[in-house]
Amino acid sequence: MTDLVELAKRRGFFFQSSEAYGGVSGFYTYGPQGASLKERVEETWRERFALAEGHMQIDAPTVMPEPVFEASGHLDGFDDMLVECAECGESHRADHLIEGATDIEEAESLPTDEVASLLDAHDIDCPSCGAPLAGQPVDEFNLMFETNIGPGTSQTGYLRPETAQGIFVEFPRLKEYARGQLPFGVTQVGKSYRNEISPRNALVRTREFTQAELELFVDPDGDEPDVSSVADVEVTLYPAENQPEGDYVETTVGEAVAEGVVDPWVAYYLGVATEWYETIGVDFERFRYRQHQPGERAHYATDCWDAEADVSAPDEAPEWIEIAGYAYRGDYDLSKHGEHGTENFTVFTQYDEPKTVERASVDPDMSYLGPEFGGAAAEIADALAALAERDRAAFEGDEVTVDVDGESYTVPTEKTGFEFAEETEAGRHVTPHVVEPSIGIDRTVYTVLAHAHEEDEVDEGERTVLRLDPSVAPTDVAVFPLMDKDGMGERAHEIATTLRGEGLDVTYDDSGNIGRRYRRQDEVGTPFCVTVDYESVDEEPETVTLRERDSTDQVRVPSADLASVLADLRAGETTFDDL
Numbered sequence: 159m160t161d162l163v164e165l166a167k168r169r170g171f172f173f174q175s176s177e178a179y180g181g182v183s184g185f186y187t188y189g190p191q192g193a194s195l196k197e198r199v200e201e202t203w204r205e206r207f208a209l210a211e212g213h214m215q216i217d218a219p220t221v222m223p224e225p226v227f228e229a230s231g232h233l234d235g236f237d238d239m240l241v242e243c244a245e246c247g248e249s250h251r252a253d254h255l256i257e258g259a260t261d262i263e264e265a266e267s268l269p270t271d272e273v274a275s276l277l278d279a280h281d282i283d284c285p286s287c288g289a290p291l292a293g294q295p296v297d298e299f300n301l302m303f304e305t306n307i308g309p310g311t312s313q314t315g316y317l318r319p320e321t322a323q324g325i326f327v328e329f330p331r332l333k334e335y336a337r338g339q340l341p342f343g344v345t346q347v348g349k350s351y352r353n354e355i356s357p358r359n360a361l362v363r364t365r366e367f368t369q370a371e372l373e374l375f376v377d378p379d380g381d382e383p384d385v386s387s388v389a390d391v392e393v394t395l396y397p398a399e400n401q402p403e404g405d406y407v408e409t410t411v412g413e414a415v416a417e418g419v420v421d422p423w424v425a426y427y428l429g430v431a432t433e434w435y436e437t438i439g440v441d442f443e444r445f446r447y448r449q450h451q452p453g454e455r456a457h458y459a460t461d462c463w464d465a466e467a468d469v470s471a472p473d474e475a476p477e478w479i480e481i482a483g484y485a486y487r488g489d490y491d492l493s494k495h496g497e498h499g500t501e502n503f504t505v506f507t508q509y510d511e512p513k514t515v516e517r518a519s520v521d522p523d524m525s526y527l528g529p530e531f532g533g534a535a536a537e538i539a540d541a542l543a544a545l546a547e548r549d550r551a552a553f554e555g556d557e558v559t560v561d562v563d564g565e566s567y568t569v570p571t572e573k574t575g576f577e578f579a580e581e582t583e584a585g586r587h588v589t590p591h592v593v594e595p596s597i598g599i600d601r602t603v604y605t606v607l608a609h610a611h612e613e614d615e616v617d618e619g620e621r622t623v624l625r626l627d628p629s630v631a632p633t634d635v636a637v638f639p640l641m642d643k644d645g646m647g648e649r650a651h652e653i654a655t656t657l658r659g660e661g662l663d664v665t666y667d668d669s670g671n672i673g674r675r676y677r678r679q680d681e682v683g684t685p686f687c688v689t690v691d692y693e694s695v696d697e698e699p700e701t702v703t704l705r706e707r708d709s710t711d712q713v714r715v716p717s718a719d720l721a722s723v724l725a726d727l728r729a730g731e732t733t734f735d736d737l
């Protein structure tokens with residue numbers, strides 16, 4: 159990681175923020191190259207996950223009030239295990255220390271006291287100063303950043319730990335925009351915040367990061383998805399039962415669905431995602447979808463697969479990081495907001511044909527039931543309502559008997575308010591289930607850089623090159639005058655301006671010898687360089703040298719054709735060899 163992080167800093171991809179004040183860990187600034195690369199990765203995501211799929215996009219606030227996170231479960235449960243070193247005061251993820259020192263894979267799912275005993279039993283030391291951590295308490299630490307909304311402490315708010323809540327909370331309005339038709343999808347790209355105990359590995363674990371999330375709302379009793387458009391997409395799967403040592407399964411999305419290996423909705427998005435990862439230049443030799451172990455999944459999720467990338471440097475041991483999660487989340491999110499919020503989080507789905515349904519009901523209150531019913535009137539009313547729904551015949555006699563907490567109560571039937579009717583229903587209210595592709599943009603950017611990063615030999619000697627796909631490279635083309643004299647500088651400026659006018663991102667560089675300039679562009683991943691030389695200014699019609707980054711091959715191209723040649727090369731409609 160260090161070579162890449164050093165290159166990223168030197169060439170303006172990313173660097174630690176606020177270094178003038180000593181820096182603060184877990185916060186990174188994207189420099190000129192990185193900001194552009196990140197923006198392009200986000201843009202390609204939007205094109206594939208929102209525009210091509212016909213989904214909505216929203217942009218919700220990053221601060222949300224406390225009740226949102228009470229409902230979502232983050233306030234109670236969004237914790238990591240913290241152990242602090244008594245010697246140096248550094249904080250560490252206790253579960254990560256256990257995983258590093260033992261065969262235990264998901265220490266996160268163990269109780270804190272057990273993790274504390276494991277720290278003792280395995281004589282685990284502080285990674286920062288080497289002092290023993292034995293005897294130190296392990297605590298649950300909530301990862302949300304808390305803030306006050308408005309002056310005083312009147313209202314507590316939190317920085318959102320995931321963009322998803324902004325979508326769930328607005329569901330009652332969003333469903334109107336979708337005209338109440340399921341399935342429909344809502345996307346959002348934006349910042350999320352987690353007060354990570356131990357931020358590390360540059361962009362991989364930060365305290366402020368960008369997520370791109372899609373929440374697809376589906377009818378749990380509706381049709382299965384049509385995966386035909388991505389059925390042939392090849393995927394490398396690492397199913398739960400094959401972990402940790404077993405084989406990967408090389409298959410297609412279509413086969414994975416046919417064989418029941420992946421939930422069909424999740425599989426559809428693994429297909430969409432794979433197409434997207436290909437466009438941004440992820441190396442599939444170092445990429446897999448790993449299924450969550452049952453104990454690792456959130457209790458409400460029925461299937462979840464993480465996209466994982468190996469971001470190790472060449473010749474180093476693999477270093478797998480999670481870059482995204484693709485999950486079937488059931489109705490958990492909307493049910494919770496339905497229970498806590500004041501709006502309706504269900505959707506009315508219309509049947510193809512109206513249906514006749516039987517409705518049986520009882521008096522919902524029954525507070526008139528006297529002391530002989532032990533003050534259990536409300537519970538008796540509930541039990542009778544449930545009985546009416548499942549067994550209408552129980553109300554045919556003069557009395558009806560129900561059990562409440564092991565006690566039997568007999569109520570005169572006329573007092574139950576039992577009613578029965580047949581009704582015609584046009585549809586029903588359902589709480590949609592959620593299918594969620596949740597992508598970390600920063601980890602994706604990091605993967606794209608790690609997979610593009612190479613050292614190779616060219617005529618001019620050893621070089622560092624980023625073989626970035628032209629669709630995400632921060633600069634489309636660099637324009638150089640061979641020397642800034644004899645009109646070459648002026649022509650190069652004019653050509654740069656013309657190309658900018660065509661919508662290309664162009665760098666102009668006239669400093670240092672030409673070899674050095676090529677090398678600089680190779681290091682930031684610029685796919686093509688144009689050089690204006692003596693031949694260019696002397697000959698009619700004017701030609702320039704076009705150099706390709708990966709092969710370092712050069713051809714002469716008429717200046718007048720440059721914009722269209724570059725457009726074709728970027729779109730993959732022509733190759734450099736064809737020129």
Ligand SMILES: Nc1ncnc2c1ncn2[C@@H]1O[C@H](COP(=O)(O)OP(=O)(O)OP(=O)(O)O)[C@@H](O)[C@H]1O
Nearest residue numbers: 354361362363364367480481482483596597598601
């Ligand atoms: N601290 C972070 N820094 C950068 N990206 C993050 C961070 N936490 C989460 N992400 C990104 O958001 C995505 C979805 O978030 P999710 O809640 O599934 O992550 P997670 O499983 O908690 O990640 P981890 O287990 O690595 O903490 C992740 O796949 C990752 O790409």
